Amino acid sequence: MENWGLITIRQRDGLYKDGLFPIIQKHNLQEIIAHEVSHQWFGNLVTMKWWSDLWLNEGFATLISLKGVDFLENTTWRYDDRAESQCFALRSDQTNGMIPISGGEYSNPGRYTELTSHMNHIIYKKSSIIIRMIERIIEEDTFKKGLRRFLNSFLYKNADHEDLFNVLVYVHDSSAGGHLSGQNFSLSDVMDTWIRQPHFPLVHVNRKEGSIVTIRQEKYEHVPYLARANEQVWKIPIFYDDPVSAKHKVFWLTDKQPQVFDMAGQYVVDPHQLTYMRIRYDIEMYSDITMALLHDYRVIPTNSRSRLIDDTFSMAEHGQMSYKVAFNVTMYMSKEVSF
Known part of the structure; x- marks a missing residue:
């Protein structure tokens, strides 16, 4: 858990010894710790307004944890190669009645329990893939500037996806480049089709x-x-x-x-x-x-x-x-x- 000031972790997920544990244990340990540390920004420093935007916490923490471990290991494949995550997400998302990333039926406890296993793949994996897609659409430098502005604008406050998109659109429109130049639709128009409706x-x-x-x-x-x-x-x-x-x-x-x-x-x-x-x-x-x-x-x-x-x-x-x-x-x- 990403508790502010006291991150907690299961013992079996927090131990690794080279030569004694499989290498996948090292990768899992690195990603778990990086994920929970990422929550100090996405979740704690800036907190979602309501559970319907849980993906703002978990999608960013999932994605940034991969960037963090790549930085630690001097690699790029964790962030660049999302094939496994995409396979899991698609398999869950093709289930009839699946909820969208944002604005799903989180207020219905019975519905939540019924979809929990699939929802984890949507809230963690699908949302991280969609976030990466946003980054590629507006390009990495603009994306970084947008995230800095978002975190500083909503420091110690609550935010929803509209707040995030408004900041990214502002930063994108005030800079050159990106893949929306000359189009008659905005980043918000694009992302609404991906986060507000289920499936793919x-x-x-x-x-x-x-x-x-x-x-x-x-x-x-x-x-x-x-x-x-x-x-x-x-x-x-x-x-x-x-x-x-x-x-x-x-x-x-x-x-x-x-x-x-x-x-x-x-x-x-x-x-x-x-x-x-x-x-x-x-x-x-x-x-x-x-x-x-x-x-x-x-x-x-x-x-x-x-x-x-x-x-x-x-x-x-x-x-x-x-x-x-x-x-x-x-x-x-x-x-x-x-x-």
Whole structure:
């Protein structure tokens, strides 16, 4: 617990001896301590107004704990590689009746108990992924400036997500850069679609010619034959690497209409798994992806390899695609070293 002045921790989660404990114990210990220390800022110094914004505490503590351990260990993979967290979050979030990140049914004790195991993945893991997505949309330096302003503005006070977004929008608008320049919607408009509604989008990718594809969105339905008519729409940032500058750029998918998109020679959309979604390719593209993995799996980033496996097996579970596609994607794995 992150009690102000006296952080407490279970003994079994607070001990590690090199050579005696598995290395995962060291990683868990580092992340737990960093998580609780992070709460001294997000939770104690600035406290949420109500439980409906619990994610402001837990999402930030989860994300910053990974940054902290990466700093301690001189690595980057904990923060950059959120594949495992995303898999857990998506699996919970595809459950029928799941609550949104913000404004869920926290006031109903029975409902809370019923959803607790899934909610932990939403409040801790999904929210941390969405926060990282915010950081990538407005870019890291602007994000840091915004957080400093937020913490100083609400020092020893209570805040909600609107307060956070107002600060980030102010800092973003007063600085150059970011991926919202020239758009007719704000950061708040984008984030409302991610935190105020549950579940997540499925993005369909169909090849037109070469690296030119059409992409469209719909709500992901894990059990299609139980699906009802749904009008949920997300403002989806499709991150891609500019082949000239090698910098991240964003293509916005903001409604249900198909859009033409240039994958710029990449085998997969959102290669670094920066956006919280599942992706479904057409059968020809899955064939090309499978052959690329077998030839040299490193041409597809680690996060995307993880996403390909999780997405295809998830969609195969209720007949949305053949298990043949899913198993074909795994054929390269005897060579995999990113365990």
